[in-house]
Amino acid sequence: MALTETVPAAAPPAHEGILRRQSLRESAARTYARSLPIVPVRARGLTIEGADGRRYLDCLSGAGTLALGHNHPVVLEAIRTVLDSGAPLHVLDLATPVKDAFTTELFATLPGKLAETARIQFCGPAGTDAVEAAFKLVRTATGRDGLMAFSGAYHGMTAEALAASGGAQHTSVVRLPYPYDYRCPFQTGGERGAELSARWTQSLLDDPKSGVRRPAGMILEPVQGEGGVIPAPDGWLRRMREITAARQIPLIVDEVQTGVGRTGAFWAVDHSGIVPDVIVLSKAIGGSLPLAVIVYREELDAWQPGAHAGTFRGNQLAMAAGAATLAYVRTNGLDRRAGELGRRMLDRLTALAAAHDCIGDVRGRGLMLGVELVDRSADADAMGARPADPQLAAAVQHACLERGLIVELGGRHSAVVRLLPPLTITDEQAEAILDRLADAIAAAVRTTPGPTGSSPTTMRGTSP
Numbered sequence: 001m002a003l004t005e006t007v008p009a010a011a012p013p014a015h016e017g018i019l020r021r022q023s024l025r026e027s028a029a030r031t032y033a034r035s036l037p038i039v040p041v042r043a044r045g046l047t048i049e050g051a052d053g054r055r056y057l058d059c060l061s062g063a064g065t066l067a068l069g070h071n072h073p074v075v076l077e078a079i080r081t082v083l084d085s086g087a088p089l090h091v092l093d094l095a096t097p098v099k100d101a102f103t104t105e106l107f108a109t110l111p112g113k114l115a116e117t118a119r120i121q122f123c124g125p126a127g128t129d130a131v132e133a134a135f136k137l138v139r140t141a142t143g144r145d146g147l148m149a150f151s152g153a154y155h156g157m158t159a160e161a162l163a164a165s166g167g168a169q170h171t172s173v174v175r176l177p178y179p180y181d182y183r184c185p186f187q188t189g190g191e192r193g194a195e196l197s198a199r200w201t202q203s204l205l206d207d208p209k210s211g212v213r214r215p216a217g218m219i220l221e222p223v224q225g226e227g228g229v230i231p232a233p234d235g236w237l238r239r240m241r242e243i244t245a246a247r248q249i250p251l252i253v254d255e256v257q258t259g260v261g262r263t264g265a266f267w268a269v270d271h272s273g274i275v276p277d278v279i280v281l282s283k284a285i286g287g288s289l290p291l292a293v294i295v296y297r298e299e300l301d302a303w304q305p306g307a308h309a310g311t312f313r314g315n316q317l318a319m320a321a322g323a324a325t326l327a328y329v330r331t332n333g334l335d336r337r338a339g340e341l342g343r344r345m346l347d348r349l350t351a352l353a354a355a356h357d358c359i360g361d362v363r364g365r366g367l368m369l370g371v372e373l374v375d376r377s378a379d380a381d382a383m384g385a386r387p388a389d390p391q392l393a394a395a396v397q398h399a400c401l402e403r404g405l406i407v408e409l410g411g412r413h414s415a416v417v418r419l420l421p422p423l424t425i426t427d428e429q430a431e432a433i434l435d436r437l438a439d440a441i442a443a444a445v446r447t448t449p450g451p452t453g454s455s456p457t458t459m460r461g462t463s464p
């Protein structure tokens, strides 16, 4: 099924011209546009319609931004209300009723102790800017400079956020092992792997000759998203909290992607019950518009006026859309719904993995799901893990698009198919997503030779 099939042959397809001009005019650094050559013109809920008239189920959701899907009525209503009120749309960081309401709604959802005493800093509109703010905050408060971050992490593309991410080329950030069951660096996995990761962290901090000084802060994602959908065990998160608290190291939790119900709890830290010193928030908190903040313990609020300024910190439309989204997720229990539906989808993905040798692992939490594709013809390591197969993953992504399903790839080798559907999807839509994915994987294994040059990967049985 070609993308252009529904376009009449006589009419020059407008979307083709748009795509051609994009490839001629936009930067070589463009990303999603390369693997998803579509031109969205309309969208509602889970569905996007392209300029070519085709419809797609959108499991990318603006990289996890659209908790309520595209153009949810409560979000549109909130935006319209601000527009119709004549309120200023640009206000720097001045106080407004819209901002006041957003802050009240956000604080109502924060983990226990933080809710009582939190401070909030409105940042430039991207997640990466809030990460920069968090680093600046803890450096000022502690008077220390160093940072600790984890292998496989993703915190953004500005200099310091990138330095704390797994893809950093040059960094002075101390890198710690993240518990990754399928590819456990200690070759044990499970609770033991997580415990060894915690012990390694502890020994680096306590060994006076480790070469690592007490840092200004530690940053982690409760579920690594771009790193390949890797949920941290709750026990490990509690250990990280204990280790950092005992050494007066502020713990920064990056909930840019996991926040607002995505993982089956309002904030992913709620699963473990830990209370971070700083939480970094963006994506879903803006209800599909750009907004980023940090919330943190008031004791850390030692920086000077203007220490983290920026022109675009007062997006009134985003605050209104965000407040409406937060309230809708909270009052409709969409976090619980994400947890239940995510478990059922994971069960079906587990059955799919049993049917395909090329699926090395399936994992996730709530509606943040990942399918790791591997080279079935290569030898497995002692833990049973096989090398990643990015070529097959790209073929699956392409086959999904042909079947009207938008998925994203992530993971260390871009071999993890990621599903981030809106929290509002129905059971039937979840089934349709998995049907299309199963079909796409079956088609991709028929046509893609393994990276070791073997014959096309085969199925273990019939797909569920």
Ligand code: PMP
Binding pocket: 063, 125, 126, 127, 128, 129, 131, 154, 155, 156, 157, 221, 225, 226, 254, 255, 256, 257, 258, 282, 283
């Ligand atoms: N942190 C995490 C966990 C993210 O997933 C992302 C974006 N994918 C960021 C930070 C950076 O956010 P932004 O792209 O808005 O700068």
